Amino acid sequence: MAKARFRERPFLISRSLFPLPRTQIDPHEQQRDVEAAGCAGPPYRPARDQPCAAGRAVLQRLPAAFSRRSSGGARTTHGHRPSKPRRLQGHHPRRASGSRHECGSPGREAEPRTAGRHLRGVESMSLAEIGKPGNITSRLLENEKARDCLIPMGITSEKVAERFGISREKQDTFALASQQKAARARSRGCFRDEIVSVTTTILDDTKGTKKRITVSQDEGIRPDTTMEGLSKLKPAFKNGGSTTAGNASQVSDGAAAIPLAQRSKAEELGLPILGVLRSYAVVGVPPDIRGIGPAYAIPVALQKSGLTVNDVDIFEINEAFASQAVYCVEKLGIPPEKLNPLGGAVALGHPLGCTGARQVITLLNELKRRRKRAYGVVSMCIGTGMGAAAVFEYPGN
Template identity: 60%
Template sequence: MEKAINRQKVLLQHLRPSSSVPVHDSSLSASACLAGDSAAYQRTSVFEDDVVIVAAYRTALCKSKRGGFKDTHPDDLLAPVLKALIEKTDLNPSEVGDIVVGSVLAPGSQRASECRMAAFYAGFPEIVPVRTVNRQCSSGLQAVADVAAAIRAGFYDIGIGAGLESMTANPMTWEGSVNPRAKMFEQAQNCLLPMGITSENVAHRFGVTREQQDQAAVESHRKAAAATASGRFKDEIIPVSTKLVDPKTGEEKSVTISVDDGIRPNASLADLAKLKPVFKKDGSTTAGNASQVSDGAGAVLLMKRSVATKKGLPILGVFRTFAAVGVDPAIMGVGPAVAIPVAVKAAGLELDDIDLFEINEAFASQFVYCRNKLELDPEKVNVNGGAMAIGHPLGATGARSVATLLHEMKRRGKDCRFGVISMCIGTGMGAAAVFERGDAADELCNARKVDNHNLMSKDAL
């Protein structure tokens, strides 16, 4: 930043009295530029203070109640990905300032205890604190954003944002009675709508057809199957050693789970067309064009760039911006269409600058709507499939998406600089975050090429 200010001072000297245009000293002074070193997109922190991701891993995602993790305790899902972060980076676990875990369905105090237990299983000492966060389907991404914000605030230099959900252990149910006052407020009442009904509302209001939804589901399975077959998920998935219990005999079998088990490589439009609507008799949302109910976990290791550099750790990605927005609860699925532009604008970018999008496929209806509303190139969106094929363990999805996005950006190299993760959120919200490929930025030249440089310094060329 000092270099940038010095360059401004030199530039200002050329604009002072010798110029034919009168210049008043009071209006010309060198200062820290919010956009960073003459960047064409906003950088609100000094280069060495960037919040970077040095590792991001997940478990495989498995079908709840009948998949590979049906007999696995939630803390035994989280522990392996936490352990992988410190083992694969050779990080001293005592240096971690906080572990924040996104989770949705379990009772808060119980899940908080399970996450603390998982940290101990993974080898973290007692001095490392743990907490949970719940912003429903964006909880995993919110955990990553919370850690990034804490690092930027100077609370600590190294932190972990994670996500965990066992929809086998904790099904989606409402406990206790509903406040009758909700009947007096339409929006409050809409917060209680089944998610499938909100999907039907989106499809009806915005004209998303059953065929469009089924086609999106087929594409999700096709892409996920291709990614699995080619080994593209191997860098992000941590194998989990666990057990499977035969429900009839009680016999236990030791297994290692390392592949998402909900992907259907042979899914076809003809097969999906046979499925009946689940939420409305004349509706279009089916078990085939909605996200899968899943078990899984993910974890992301973040730190200040200067710390990562000092430790000699490769930088997988840079955390740029995060945004959470509110929308009508009755059509909660539109959340990404609102949140993505906000997050992208906060980064000083435009949608065309984004090379990859990971948009959670809660339902095909809302996924198709958001993709079309933002006029996104389908070739940039969910290139390795999404939740309709891979699964959607609510609290873990955000962390899973970070791992999937950043590893894909790394594979694509220089042709892929910026990526976005987004999802809709129950009760009517949306969240989005912008990431930059780890080796795409440097201290002095962090800008995309622009045609009109005005008075920008030469390092922006």
């Protein structure tokens, strides 16, 4: 089969991008990606006379009124059809795996449908229109499973914690570890090769004047986080609940980009090999506890690649909420030292349409730093009741 190849890509997650709509955030990534692939062009637009050899671009973002994706999932569930709602952050590993084709036999590489792709994810949650789910009929609301698709994400986190006995202390401990790992990684320069600086104009709230700033690092990392501080935070979604602003992912803006190519195209262009996509899987889970998706998607992806949990060096599991991440880690028996070694979404942020690509980038760069052949898994829960997982191999120097 043809070979899937990735190169390290930059990413950026920042609250300072608030003034920039998605159409302005993404070109920063696009131009950097095009230049890295050897396709020159004017700033922030593809060169028309020398298109990128990847041949195809795929952009993933969340709909402006992102709560409406729940109503779509509810409609398909109500109709008793196989549900294929918009896969949000799970979109990028799926695109990498070859879109309509699932990854193949154990030990074999995934096959992209084209010679190359330019995968991009961008999100501006600061400017997102958070509204009602849209037009919902009474018949749909009478269907319990369909109705569960409309449950807010924060409440699903509470349901996971209650149903599986994930205590507030466990969630806060997990969140603290994420912040500490991210702070340590940033101080060591682990994100330096991944981040593209963005210069923009913001409104100074204190003075009411505009000023130019340059964002060059993730802004959600809090090195001074303590258990005492986390324990003082009030529940964010439910009285007496355990999900807080400290143990949940952050509302963030950001963009990420990944060039993907068949082996023959990568060799033709002389591109270095950063990673091999081995397998990919998507599974369905109950919508009211959708955060448990990775616990069921990861075993399927590992089986497809002929690997076990013990064979994997790094697990990049999205930390939408500490409750669901703790459940997945305990369910699969993942050693703490293998989980999100550079921190996760609790510290780095979770721009929904960008996260899948960001995870792949962080994973492959960390595998590269280890200077040996290694395997990594990227996984996340998705929208209205799914989990996605992809297995990558770093071939070594």
